[in-house]
Amino acid sequence: xxxxxxxxxxxxxxxxxxxxxxxxxxxxxxxxxxxxxxxxxxxxxxxxxxxxxxxxxxxxxxxxxxxxxxxxxxxxxxxxxxxxxxxxxxxxxxxxxxxxxxxxxxxxxxxxxxxxxxxxxxxxxxxxxxxxxxxxxxxxxxxxxxxxxxxxxxxxxxxxxxxxxxxxxxxxxxxxxxxxxxxxxxxxxxxxxxxxxxxxxxxxxxxxxxxxxxxxxxxxxxxxxxxxxxxxxxxxxxxxxxxxxxxxxxxxxxxxxxxxxxxxxxxxxxxxxxxxxxxxxxxxxxxxxxxxxxxxx
Numbered sequence: 683x684x685x686x687x688x689x690x691x692x693x694x695x696x697x698x699x700x701x702x703x704x705x706x707x708x709x710x711x712x713x714x715x716x717x718x719x720x721x722x723x724x725x726x727x728x729x730x731x732x733x734x735x736x737x738x739x740x741x742x743x744x745x746x747x748x749x750x751x752x753x754x755x756x757x758x759x760x761x762x763x764x765x766x767x768x769x770x771x772x773x774x775x776x777x778x779x780x781x782x783x784x785x786x787x788x789x790x791x792x793x794x795x796x797x798x799x800x801x802x803x804x805x806x807x808x809x810x811x812x813x814x815x816x817x818x819x820x821x822x823x824x825x826x827x828x829x830x831x832x833x834x835x836x837x838x839x840x841x842x843x844x845x846x847x848x849x850x851x852x853x854x855x856x857x858x859x860x861x862x863x864x865x866x867x868x869x870x871x872x873x874x875x876x877x878x879x880x881x882x883x884x885x886x887x888x889x890x891x892x893x894x895x896x897x898x899x900x901x902x903x904x905x906x907x908x909x910x911x912x913x914x915x916x917x918x919x920x921x922x923x924x925x926x927x928x929x930x931x932x933x934x935x936x937x938x939x940x941x942x943x944x945x946x947x948x949x950x951x952x953x954x955x956x957x958x959x960x961x962x963x964x965x966x967x968x969x970x971x972x973x974x975x976x977x978x979x
Contacts, residue, residue, distance in 0.1 A: 687713045690845050691938045692883045695838070699879055706879040707831035710838050726830055732796050733824040733833055736785065736808035739795045743784025748791045752976055754906040755791060759784035762914070774817040775921060782809030782917035783910060790906045799840045799849040802856075802898075802905045803863035805913035807836050810867040810920050814874055828874070836870035839886045846938065847945035851898035851957040854948030860909070860916045861893030861944070867920035872927050887933035887940045889923035894940075895947050897955035899962025902973040908963055 685701040687709075688694075699709055715722045742748075747757025762768075763780035770776070785805035789795045795804040811832050815822040822829040840849060843862045848854035868889040869882045877885065893916065901907040933940070954961030963969050 687716055690842075691941075692842055692936075693938055695842070696879055696883075705831075706838055706882065707834040707873070710834050726827075729830050729833060730824040733808070733830065735794060735796050736798070737812065737824070739785045739788045739793055739804075740781055740808065740812055742793055743786075743788045744780070748784070748787035748793075750787075750790050750904075750906060752902065752904055752906060752972065754901065754904065754972060755787050755910055757787070758911060758914075759787050774813055775918070777813035777817050778810045778917045778921055779914040780809075781813050782806050782913040785809055786910045786913040790904070790910055798836075799844070799862055799866065800851070800859045802851060802900075802909045803859040803913065803916070805910075806860065806863040806916050806920065807833070807867045807870060809913065810917050811836075811870050811874070813917075814871060819874075832870040832873045835873040835882055836866035839866045839869040839883070842937075843890075843941055843944070846941040848948055853956065854944065855896055855951050855956050856898040856909075856912065857890075857893045857896040857944055858948060859898065860912050861890060861896050863913075864893060864916040864919040864923070865890040867917065868923035868927070871920060871924040875924065875928055877927060881927055883937040884933050885924050885927035887935065887937040888926050888931070889919055890937070890940045890944065891933065891935060892919060892923075894944055895951075897951070897962045898957040899955055899964045900957065900959055901964050901969040902976045903959045903964075904976075907969070907972075 689698050702709055711722050711725050714725050743759050744763060747760045749756055759780050762783060782805035785808055789801050789804050798804050798807045840862060843849055848858040849862050851859045865886040868885040872882045872885040
């Protein structure tokens with residue numbers, strides 16, 4: 683029997699990699715090529731294009747303060763990146779947080795982004811990976827196979843989260859958006875550090891465990907508060923998870939079981955905490971004042 687390209691869990695994907703004797707990014711590209719009828723080169727060209735889109739968003743977000751019509755997005759990325767001193771002085775950390783804020787501010791202001799995996803979480807993965815590139819490996823870029831592989835690895839984790847749980851805030855809360863993106867970013871960063879597939883999923887599990895139960899409670903129904911600043915916080919989550927993986931720390935609960943727990947938690951969440959703007963921060967006095975001002979009530 684010919685080896686299958688199908689998988690729905692990390693365990694199955696690891697089995698497929700062994701059967702095909704391929705690494706994770708090349709397998710994902712080959713699977714997509716088989717499903718789409720495109721060549722592997724065409725798929726990688728599209729990956730490079732989308733990576734380029736994230737860079738354009740990043741450069742807009744750091745080029746000048748992004749300010750939205752609501753006033754809730756107010757150039758946080760530029761302030762963070764231009765701060766004279768920060769408690770954590772590492773340049774990679776500074777760029778990862780600042781870049782993630784910047785890309786999501788561009789989304790809040792109507793700019794072009796890659797929903798990765800969603801618009802509300804669009805800054806986390808490219809913010810972390812471009813920060814690594816700018817701080818540690820300037821030779822990497824959209825045409826670099828290794829850089830593409832990091833984005834493809836992140837996408838593979840997103841596929842598995844979407845299959846086993848959800849990547850929609852309206853279904854699973856923000857654990858399904860920013861939480862999923864942080865796990866994806868941790869996996870992509872682990873890939874850049876030369877980690878194999880099993881370690882990549884360990885990094886993703888370490889990250890995802892620490893966003894379980896995260897509410898989606900956007901103020902005034904806009905993808906701004908708490909979304910923009912949460913992108914920066916979840917970039918830090920990804921850095922910690924990938925660092926723990928590099929230190930040899932193992933998630934006691936494996937990735938597939940974390941995804942299963944994520945689904946059960948999302949199913950148990952009240953609708954008021956799943957993108958409805960009917961609970962949490964959206965109903966605080968300040969949140970309501972923004973809603974009333976924006977709606978003209």
